[in-house]
Amino acid sequence: MKATNRATQDLQLDPRGRLRHLLSIEGLSRPLLTKILDRAQEFAATPGRKHELLHGKTVVNLFFEASTRTRTTFELAAKRLSADVINLDVAGSSTSKGETLLDTLATLQAMQVDMFVIRHSASGAAHFFAQHTAPGVSVLNAGDGRHAHPTQALLDMFTIRDSLKRIGKKDFGALRVAIVGDILHSRVARSDIHALRALGTREIRVIGPRTLIPAHVDQLGAKPYYRLEEGLDGVDVVILLRLQRERMSGYYIPSPGEFYRSFGLTRARLKQLGPHAIVMHPGPINRGVEIEGDVAYGERSLILQQVTHGIAVRMAVMAMLAERDDARTGATP
Ligand code: CP
Numbered sequence: 001m002k003a004t005n006r007a008t009q010d011l012q013l014d015p016r017g018r019l020r021h022l023l024s025i026e027g028l029s030r031p032l033l034t035k036i037l038d039r040a041q042e043f044a045a046t047p048g049r050k051h052e053l054l055h056g057k058t059v060v061n062l063f064f065e066a067s068t069r070t071r072t073t074f075e076l077a078a079k080r081l082s083a084d085v086i087n088l089d090v091a092g093s094s095t096s097k098g099e100t101l102l103d104t105l106a107t108l109q110a111m112q113v114d115m116f117v118i119r120h121s122a123s124g125a126a127h128f129f130a131q132h133t134a135p136g137v138s139v140l141n142a143g144d145g146r147h148a149h150p151t152q153a154l155l156d157m158f159t160i161r162d163s164l165k166r167i168g169k170k171d172f173g174a175l176r177v178a179i180v181g182d183i184l185h186s187r188v189a190r191s192d193i194h195a196l197r198a199l200g201t202r203e204i205r206v207i208g209p210r211t212l213i214p215a216h217v218d219q220l221g222a223k224p225y226y227r228l229e230e231g232l233d234g235v236d237v238v239i240l241l242r243l244q245r246e247r248m249s250g251y252y253i254p255s256p257g258e259f260y261r262s263f264g265l266t267r268a269r270l271k272q273l274g275p276h277a278i279v280m281h282p283g284p285i286n287r288g289v290e291i292e293g294d295v296a297y298g299e300r301s302l303i304l305q306q307v308t309h310g311i312a313v314r315m316a317v318m319a320m321l322a323e324r325d326d327a328r329t330g331a332t333p
Contacts, residue, residue: 011130018324021130021139022317024148025194033198037158039316043080044158044309053319054083057114061087062104063142064095064120069283069307070142070151074117077314081322083115101125102132109134114325115318116140121246123147123187136329138321140314146185146247152282153191155313157199159280159306160237167236168276172199178231179222180207180263181241181290184214185248188282189241197221207231208263211252212243228263232272240265240281240290256289266292270300278302 009027014020017032025033043051059078063071071087078085088108090096095104101120108116115138118126123145130139143149160175169175177196183189183206196204197220204222206213213224225231232238243252243259253259265279279291279300287293296303325331 008127011127014324014328019138019317019320020324021126021133021141022150022321023126023130023139023141025150025153025191025198026148028194028198030198030200033154033157033195036154036313036316036320037161039320040154040158040309040312043315043319044312047308047311048080050080050082051315051319052082054078054081054114054322057083057322058112059083059085059115059117059318060108060113061085061142062090062108062116062118063087064090064118064125065143067119067142069310070119070149071117073307073310074140074142074151074314077311077318078115080311080315081318083318086113101129105129105132109137113137115321117142119143121145136325138325140317140321143187145187146190146244147187148191149187149282150191151310151314151317152188153195154317155306155310156188156192156239156280156282157195158309158313159302160278162305162309163237163278163302166276167278169236172196172201175201175237176203176205176235177201177237177239178205178207178225178235179239179241180228180231180265182212182243182252183208183217183241184212184252185244186241188239190220192239193220193222205231205235209253209259228269229272232269235273236277238265238273238277238279240279240285242281242284242286242290256286260289264288264290264292265295267294267298270295270298273300280306282306 012021117140119142125144126141206222207225
């Protein structure tokens, strides 16, 4: 393990192996991932039910990049756990007057915040934040640059695990999963690959043009395919990704239309998949670029279920962080 990865692991787990921050999937064990998914399953069984687990705690959503799904489901999850939730309007905050991330953190911590949910365009921003929080304050990474999007990976794993019966497979060890599109710029792809590996997935494929697949992706445990037809053959789960144009400098593909012709998942191409294969996408989708509209909301698609599962998964992570802190301080929720 590289020094930085080791440092992230030391930062996000306490000496007893419990989560103190959620920064990355890398380094999280199969038992810990399974525990989070099991906890999420409990919350998913009673949708909409209020719990008192975060009563008296304050959660701040700090989104320096756009978000619909992640920000809203974090807010819903925190409210379902009875937390006080602040959504900082970053554009209207004092960061626009030159206040640094660290000074913003110090200022918010002075308001006795217990959890920060942060999304930032800089890879490592959540790690940096976690390095500077007071003991007992947790950081949840809601996506940092190209690096990691751990709760997206957890909800993706939850969705796959929830669909095993439909797919006709017993466990991850029997699954072939393909991630299609802009792997190079995708924090979701990286986090999904780490999670799929940790859960023992039989085969992980990444499919896309050579320019959008990282060199040495095989070292992450994924096999590259540069032709969609070849890569989709025999897969049980297809995870599509949008082109992350906000992270691209220069030209990676001839045009979005050309990308669609070569790598877009259309109704015609769906026929290539086995009868029980499922289609996923973290969103936001770009119709006519990586996916045909009919496929996005067709019978194989679990895209909206992924969104729903995001609430239970984020509740599970926040509950586990709060319980660790309550155990540490002797507080009763
Ligand atoms: N999947 C995802 O992170 O979506 P948002 O950008 O809408 O949060």
